[in-house]
Amino acid sequence: MGSRMKPANGAMTLSEIKEFATFASATQRYVRRSLDIGLDRADAIERWSRDGVETASIRAQARLYVRLPAIRALLPDDTGLEAIEPFLAPLMTVTAFDLGQGRLTTFAAYRFLYERLIGAEVRPWLPAAFCSAAALPHLHPDLRRKLLQSISEAAATASGWSNRQPAFYPKWVEKVETTALPN
Secondary structure (H helix, E strand, O other), X not given: OOOOOOOOHHHHHHHXXXXXXXXXXXHHHHHHHHHHHHOOOOOHHHHHOOOHHHHHHHHHHHHHHOOHHHHXXXXXXXXXXXXXXXXXXXXXXXXXXXXXXXXOOOHHHHHHHHHHHXXXXXXXXXXXXXXXXXXXXXXXXXXXXXXXXXXOHHHHOOOOOOOOOOOOOOOOOOOOOOOOOOO
């Protein structure tokens, strides 16, 4: 057979939904908020802000996320050292902000978000950006330890990465009022 077998899109989407479901509710909320900001899906302050502190955090995140189109454009085609600094420096800065918010507490949650913010092509660069940002002194030592311990050896030393784009992009879901069914 000349064609390669691929998993059905539905199965991959279901796998991504299951992964998202393993994240803590605060992480799920932060991922949805970040996707709204990073993909310009909705007014994040109106949708996500519960108080003045959160409004300030969303504004700061939006100021940093304006770098995302440039980060996407600078994504290196290869691992040549000359292409790393212009790409990795802004990626690490945005990563440091997100990790500093304390809602992305594992590499898996970080990877899940950044694959959607930037695209599948960023996968080879995520362990470096994550580990670099997770080791920065602005994070509490306990958070640094938790973050750095969350990246598996397999993720840190992978010899190859899938180029399949994510299929599941979690969104805000409005509450629906339920009515009692008649007996």
